[in-house]
Amino acid sequence: MKIRTRYAPSPTGRMHVGNLRTALYEYLIARHEDGEFILRIEDTDQERFVEGALDIIYRTMEKTGLDYDEGPDKPGDCGPYVQSERVTAGIYMEYAKVLVEKGEAYYCFCDKERLDSLKTTVSGKEIMLYDKHCLHLSKEEVQANLDAGKPFVIRQNIPNEGTTTFVDDIYGAITVENKELDDMILIKSDGYPTYNFANVVDDHLMGITHVVRGNEYLSSTPKYIRLYDAFGWEAPVFVHLPLITDEEHHKLSKRSGHSSFEDLTEQGFLPEAVINYVALLGWSPEGNEEIFSKQQLIEAFDYRRVNKSPAVFDMVKLRWMNGEYIKSMDQARYEEYAVPYVLSAFPKAGNTRQQVVTSDGAVLSGGSLDKILDLMKTRIEVFPDIPEKIDFFDRLPDYDPEMYTHKKMKTNPENSLETLKETLPILEAQEDYSLDALHDVIMEYIGRKGVKNGVVLWPLRTAVSGKQSTPGGAFEIMEILGKEETLRRIRIGIEKLS
């Protein structure tokens, strides 16, 4: 039988990374077996609906490459794929009535006051188990209430005896006492189904073979099983996934600041890196490889290797992985992402990819920008790292002359001044400011002086950058700055040291 999985989000805001992983695993399970993956919108909660959330879902599916075979915007044989539309079609009420006929569900007219009176507080928490009060209403009483237009819900009728058992493909067999199971509401008083009910009905009607979801549903699954049984339907395979937590081992929340896919992309993470990272949270491949393209994930993904224990979402490792993706990015796409950040380090108005004017007044060509881009590629983990690493190109910082002192290089303000004074005329005479030419002419000087490279290069790099550490060395920086700006900065260095 062909595998069919579905991703069934509620349009309530951004896409939580837990949901994203669920969607990914559902996608991978289907694609791995050449099955089908469908998108269904579960908008049965009118109150929580957020304007625009639907667009976020579509956009996220698109950006993450989770293409579905059927969905609201991809008609298939099981539509509509939006639950509110299915409500209008009367689907859920029809099935709820089937259950009522069978005695597996019943109308309940209890008002809020009566329900409240059933609540008890145990160790600070309010708990409530419905007492089946309305189960005992006669057919005539129910009809009379219905005719009178009394608001009602339809509840599942779960016996108080016996146990219910199901097998989860990850967690194994799970058994609960039926008396622990509440007579949950199937149809709400506004006529909408609850998530639990709509889910079962739709998964069956849509031919879903594998239900994949977060482990927060593990303890309510027995109720689902009873529903499938009540209908006489075959239950799907259940695959419950371990929780993703924050550093404090609590469920990832909005407070953590990186709980949603959109949070992450705003922070400069690449969709494919997020997907790759999230795939490894709760699942591991057979080998030691960790970098997986979507296609490789599809091939390698065996959901039986999903593990049971919760996983901490580690931003540090995500950053590393994102850096790996950046390093192996093709040039065009890399530039597409990186150029805006490079440009943002040169705030002067009118700057473009082809030419920028620095705040110090130097003119840098497109070629210089290329070199900055090259320098950055192995030095960043996310693109927003760029500006602060290259700020010294735009404006020479007002640095402390003590920066010329470096024990290992054996430099100090005195010999640094000497170096700058002696190299200045060489650099003034030099016309070719390409990396190689600069290298040759300075190395020739170093050879002549008979000193270690660092004795000369440390002060030079300090003078042209004004920073303790820089991407690239003295030659790279001088090449990028060009002759005029290089000389200006060296003269400033000489002034500072004099």
Place this chain on the structure above:
RNA sequence: GGCUCGUUGGUCAAGUGGUCAAGACGCCGCCCUCUCAAGGCGGAAUCACGAGUUCAAUUCUCGUACGAGCUGCCA
């Protein structure tokens, strides 16, 4: 409170009744080197605890502790 699930280095994790208990991130050190990266090499660091089964338990069983989830006319 009840129910359910979980527990291998700081984090992600592999793994098995007998292993020197993989690998990755991070950390530390070394090499390279004008700094920072990248790259290469190496290091420290783990089977929650207590019983039981067994010649042998990280692995199987039970219990304890801790953590999480559920206990909504939310999903």
